[in-house]
Amino acid sequence: GAVVSQHPSRVICKSGTSVKIECRSLDFQATTMFWYRQFPKQSLMLMATSNEGSKATYEQGVEKDKFLINHASLTLSTLTVTSAHPEDSSFYICSAFRGFESEKLFFGSGTQLSVL
Amino acid sequence: AQSVAQPEDQVNVAEGNPLTVKCTYSVSGNPYLFWYVQYPNRGLQFLLKYITGDNLVKGSYGFEAEFNKSQTSFHLKKPSALVSDSALYFCAVRDMAAGNKLTFGGGTRVLVKP
Numbered sequence: 378g379a380v381v382s383q384h385p386s387r388v389i390c391k392s393g394t395s396v397k398i399e400c401r402s403l404d405f406q407a408t409t410m411f412w413y414r415q416f417p418k419q420s421l422m423l424m425a426t427s428n429e430g431s432k433a434t435y436e437q438g439v440e441k442d443k444f445l446i447n448h449a450s451l452t453l454s455t456l457t458v459t460s461a462h463p464e465d466s467s468f469y470i471c472s473a474f475r476g477f478e479s480e481k482l483f484f485g486s487g488t489q490l491s492v493l
Numbered sequence: 494a495q496s497v498a499q500p501e502d503q504v505n506v507a508e509g510n511p512l513t514v515k516c517t518y519s520v521s522g523n524p525y526l527f528w529y530v531q532y533p534n535r536g537l538q539f540l541l542k543y544i545t546g547d548n549l550v551k552g553s554y555g556f557e558a559e560f561n562k563s564q565t566s567f568h569l570k571k572p573s574a575l576v577s578d579s580a581l582y583f584c585a586v587r588d589m590a591a592g593n594k595l596t597f598g599g600g601t602r603v604l605v606k607p
Contacts, residue, residue: 383536411595418602485536
């Protein structure tokens with residue numbers, strides 16, 4: 378089956394630093410990728426939709442300057458948390474869209490970000 | 494706007510007993526409905542979907558779900574739960590008018606006790 382690789386799985390950083398999270402579709406081309414944020418014991422909140430070769434579409438309330446998304450190729454999207462603060466600590470999950478139906482939405486294994 | 498509600502934060506069931514996880518939805522058009530499962534510190538795994546056709550949908554790992562249009566529900570069921578079914582379950586809906594974006598319910602934690 379299709380695989381989405383997300384890296385790193387866990388990152389601890391100091392407040393004020395930037396963190397980059399990579400999401401790769403390993404055996405298919407993903408024209409669209411989604412970035413979600415999940416707080417403990419809560420649901421997934423869609424942050425943004427990343428389209429290859431164009432600007433990402435951010436959900437209401439998500440700071441685009443804070444969460445930079447780059448979808449430079451059909452197999453890679455990156456999320457950079459700039460000037461991270463403790464409130465940015467969360468579980469971030471990417472997903473890649475493969476086809477028309479949403480079961481072709483494959484999820485990465487997630488990145489646990491802890492900002493000290 | 495589309496929305497999904499999972500009224501139970503947690504469901505406890507004994508191994509071997511039937512398992513039901515409830516989900517209701519709201520969309521303006523025809524719903525595309527999904528169930529996903531999440532194990533600790535992992536991404537989501539697709540279980541099953543309803544697009545059209547039979548109201549009873551069978552999915553992975555022995556799970557099934559019944560689409561009920563009049564009650565706007567899509568409850569997840571398994572006739573005989575296993576300890577390994579203990580996980581976080583998410584119901585999701587996609588409204589065609591909203592493109593490929595999925596809206597997730599709040600999640601229900603399932604705990605199957607031996």
